[in-house]
Structures are given as structure tokens and as C-alpha cells.
Amino acid sequence: MVKVSNNSVLVIIDVQKGFDDPKWGKRNxxxxxxxxxxxxxxxxxxxxxxxxxRHDSRKPESLxxxxxxxxxxxxxxxxxxxxxxxTKHVNSALIGTNLEEILRKMGDPNxxxxxxxxxxxxxxxxxxxxxxxxxxxxxxxxxxxxxxRDQHGETIPAETIHNVNLASIDGEFAQVIRSEDLVx
Amino acid sequence: MVKVSNNSVLVIIDVQKGFDDPKWGKRNxxxxxxxxxxxxxxxxxxxxxxxxxRHDSRKPESLxxxxxxxxxxxxxxxxxxxxxxxTKHVNSALIGTNLEEILRKMGDPNxxxxxxxxxxxxxxxxxxxxxxxxxxxxxxxxxxxxxxRDQHGETIPAETIHNVNLASIDGEFAQVIRSEDLVx
Numbered sequence: 001m002v003k004v005s006n007n008s009v010l011v012i013i014d015v016q017k018g019f020d021d022p023k024w025g026k027r028n029x030x031x032x033x034x035x036x037x038x039x040x041x042x043x044x045x046x047x048x049x050x051x052x053x054r055h056d057s058r059k060p061e062s063l064x065x066x067x068x069x070x071x072x073x074x075x076x077x078x079x080x081x082x083x084x085x086x087t088k089h090v091n092s093a094l095i096g097t098n099l100e101e102i103l104r105k106m107g108d109p110n111x112x113x114x115x116x117x118x119x120x121x122x123x124x125x126x127x128x129x130x131x132x133x134x135x136x137x138x139x140x141x142x143x144x145x146x147x148x149r150d151q152h153g154e155t156i157p158a159e160t161i162h163n164v165n166l167a168s169i170d171g172e173f174a175q176v177i178r179s180e181d182l183v184x
Numbered sequence: 185m186v187k188v189s190n191n192s193v194l195v196i197i198d199v200q201k202g203f204d205d206p207k208w209g210k211r212n213x214x215x216x217x218x219x220x221x222x223x224x225x226x227x228x229x230x231x232x233x234x235x236x237x238r239h240d241s242r243k244p245e246s247l248x249x250x251x252x253x254x255x256x257x258x259x260x261x262x263x264x265x266x267x268x269x270x271t272k273h274v275n276s277a278l279i280g281t282n283l284e285e286i287l288r289k290m291g292d293p294n295x296x297x298x299x300x301x302x303x304x305x306x307x308x309x310x311x312x313x314x315x316x317x318x319x320x321x322x323x324x325x326x327x328x329x330x331x332x333r334d335q336h337g338e339t340i341p342a343e344t345i346h347n348v349n350l351a352s353i354d355g356e357f358a359q360v361i362r363s364e365d366l367v368x
Contacts, residue, residue: 090315091357119352124311131274131308140335150351151324151360164348167334168303173275176335 013115197299
């Protein structure tokens, strides 16, 4: 059980329509967006801070490029009036953005991360978040990864990518929890 | 083949005696230190910049705590006169240190990373390095990881931790290469 304190913030990373494209390959955890919707709804109900991070790629051909329909947030996690939107250009939401400043202004917040993909943007942000001294959590069932071809040409299944990346984070950079662990 | 340009820097991460302790569990790639020694020797022979990063834990009980014999660099990669030593306190060598400043002063260097552990300090540093815009490489046979218990209590073998973490980095944050790919 993880008691969600009054000074908590939910950071939702890159849950954009472009990730529905088949080009990314097989994904694990098809239920992630439903879990995210339910976590988001709890944070809103308890008037806690919600920050929406989106990726604006520097590559013009990317599906995650501002101006394209695939840049849009998925319906399950669409921001509402009053919620902060942060646009980033690299994997880490803590590089080239004011996210660190926002978190510092909150004092010593508990920061909950969820989104896509577990191994790239969620993992990199959570690693930096922990190293910058923020008490950080990653909600594992509210994240998802894609299968990945490794440097030797072997395909690693999405579930392995997801699990190993979370294992590498857990206890070192952030606490990896499940959505049902959250107590509001 | 990767041609090592004149503006290249080798960053060796956390190759300290404390990692020989059995408390870390099973490790992969027992030959890593020999490979590191040979890469280091090539960089020195070609008068390229070498930076030694060491971890000084904030936990007094840690083996990687300044003042303890286990804080020392392993013999295979011991710094020589004129090489830079950077001491860090978190996983990323780019947080709380002047490494970024050193790299920026080099202009647009090619940065080669190797060390221990693949999944924690090497991976986190390489992820940030790529996201900060540095052309980054990780030398896979000059890195090593330990087995890891995941958040569900399952043990993931060291070789899986190593491989999956490299697959998650490769092509996104850094290029994962082997020592024999380096051409001086």
C-alpha cells in the first residue's frame, strides 16, 4: 500500500495517438490506457496536481511531431482545463523543460510516473527524477513497452523489455508499484 | 567499424574495488575489466581524453564510500597523471558533477562509455548523455551487470539485465558497440 500524500503529483508521459501505429511492433499491457484513466481520475477527484508530458520529435517524419493528428493525447488521458502540459523534445521530461522547476516549487513532492514507453521515456525520466532527489514512483500496470530488436538483431519481447527495465529502476531510482497499491 | 576521431573521450564509470564483493550477486562478463584495460590503453596510446568517474555513496555503510579501501579504482583502470577524476553521488555521472561542462568545452565530442553496472550507472549516464545531445557510444563487452531481483521477487539473470538494458539504449540514446569495432 502506498498512501498518496497531499503533496503528490501525477506525471503522464507521452500517451499520444502516434503510439497506436503498427510501426512500433508488438506491445505489452493493452490495458495500460484504462489503468491510466482510472489513476488519473483518482488524482483529479482528490484535487492533486496532474502534469501531461508530450513528445514533440525533432524528426519531421515522426508521428510524434507537433501539428500531426498523431501528436494528440489519447482520449483516455486528455488534459482538462487547469492541468499543466509540458512539451519535450528528448526522452527525459527533465531535460529542456521546466518540469524540475515545477517539482522543486512543490517542496518535496511524491512524484508518480506512468505512460509510454516503459523503457525509453518513462524509464529515463524516472531515473533522472530519482537522481535529482525526488521521491519517485512508477506505476507498472499504467506503462507499456514495445518489442525491441537488440544490437545483435534479436527481437526481445515487449513484456521482457517492460519487466527488465522496471527491475533496473526499482529500489534504485524509484519505487515500482501497481495502481491497486495506491491509497487516496 | 567505428572510427575513433581526434575529438573523442573515454568515460570509465564506477570501476571500483567494492564491486568485487559477493553481496552484489552473480555478475555477467567476467572479462569486462580486461577489455576495459585494453580500450583504455588504446585511448592513452592515441593521446585521447580519458575521464575516470567514481561513485561516492551518500550511504555510510556503502562499499563505494570515500575513505574505504573498496572505494578505490580497480587496478586494470587506475588513473595515471594528467587524467581527470570525477566523483559523483548518484547514478548519473551528469548530475552534480562538471562532466557536462567538460564535454561541452570539447565542442562536439564522441563520448565512449564503459564500466559498471550496465543497467544502473552506465545506462543512466548514457541515456542522459544522448538526451543532452552528445554523440554517445556504449562499449558492451567493457560493461557488466549483476543479477537483479525484480519487484515481484523473481531473479533476473545478470546477462538478461545487461542485454535488455543495452537493447533499450541502442539507437535511441547511444550506439552500442563492441571493443573490436573501434578503429584508432
